[in-house]
Structures are given as C-alpha cells and as structure tokens.
Amino acid sequence: MPEIRVHPNRMELMRLRQRLAVARRGHKLLKDKQEELTRQFLARVNELKDVLEDLIASLEDVNRTFQLATALGDPFLFDRTLIKPLTEMKVDIIWSSLLNVDIPTVKVVPPGPLLYGFLGVSIQLDTAYNKLLNSLNKLIQLVELEEAVIDLGLALESTRRRVNALEHELIPQLEESIKFISMKLEETQRSTITRLMKIKDIIREK
Numbered sequence: 001m002p003e004i005r006v007h008p009n010r011m012e013l014m015r016l017r018q019r020l021a022v023a024r025r026g027h028k029l030l031k032d033k034q035e036e037l038t039r040q041f042l043a044r045v046n047e048l049k050d051v052l053e054d055l056i057a058s059l060e061d062v063n064r065t066f067q068l069a070t071a072l073g074d075p076f077l078f079d080r081t082l083i084k085p086l087t088e089m090k091v092d093i094i095w096s097s098l099l100n101v102d103i104p105t106v107k108v109v110p111p112g113p114l115l116y117g118f119l120g121v122s123i124q125l126d127t128a129y130n131k132l133l134n135s136l137n138k139l140i141q142l143v144e145l146e147e148a149v150i151d152l153g154l155a156l157e158s159t160r161r162r163v164n165a166l167e168h169e170l171i172p173q174l175e176e177s178i179k180f181i182s183m184k185l186e187e188t189q190r191s192t193i194t195r196l197m198k199i200k201d202i203i204r205e206k
Helices: 010-072 075-081 125-206
Strands: 091-099 101-109
Touching: 010 125, 091 125, 101 125
Parallel strands: none
Antiparallel strands: 091 101
C-alpha cells in the first residue's frame, strides 16, 4: 500500500483522525467476521470428515447387498432389469447467505416406486436400492459441505487479507501521519510563540 501523503495543517489532522477511527472500526468488524468464518469453516471441515467416513461405509454396504442380489437372481434377467433407470429423482438447489457467503442446500424430491418386474430378480435388489438412497443422502450432504468449505475458505482468505492490510499497513500509516502532523503543528506553535515573545520584547524596549 503506498504511503499516505499529507499536508501538515489542522484540517488534514482532523481528516486523518476521522479516517483512522473508521479504519479501526472496520478492522474490529472484519476481525470479528474472520473469527466467525474460522469457526464455521472448521465446524464444516470436521463434519465433512465424519460424513465422508459414513458415506464410504454406506457404499461398501450397498456394494455387498448388490452383489448378493446379483448372486440370488437370474443373471440374464438381472442385467436386462438394470439397462433402464429403476426410478426418477428430481433435485433442487436452494442458496442461503451465511456471513455474506452463499451456502447451497440440495433438496431431493422423493423418488417414485421401482420401475422393474420381479421375475428373476431377488428382493435383495430392493434392499440394495433403499441402501443406495440412504447413501445418496449422505453424498448430497457431502456435496453441500464441500461447497460450503470451499466458499467459506475463500471468504476467510479474503477477509484475512483485508484485516492484515488494515492492521499492518493502513492503520500504522495513518498513525504515523497523525504523529507527523501533530509534531509539525507543535513546532509551528512553538515558533509562533517565540516570534510573538520577541515582538513583545521589541515593543517593550520602545
């Protein structure tokens, strides 16, 4: 950030003091926002880890159940059953704001009944399908958390840079400028007083 150029007068001093007060208030607000963003970010990172572990375990269970359904059914009919989608599902994304960060929520319309015949297909396929739906919910939750973590992380980094710019650049420069003008004004005042005293002495001598 470039240095602040100032003119050593009282108007400039008042302007810089007002600017410093605004900068300090802004720094306090951004610091509070940074702390809350950090809290929200870490909370979602921890939740993301738990959901990912649950999802992996859930998908492993789906795979085991699906393998069992395959083994118990007629291979030819089973393959023909899975050629077409078993059901339909609609998804909607709703955005909400958290600390001025857009956070997505994925809404899933419950799917309809399974669209396949039961001839040559084990009931385990139904079980695998229901477990897959449960895994899908975890997957959607994982996507929501990943997007939230990314967006919160970007907002946190941006806020951190602004806090640092205020804390280590702008505020110190304003304080130095105010100190410089104050010293110059004090020097001018002392010089003026000295001249007035000399004038007073000259008048007395006359």
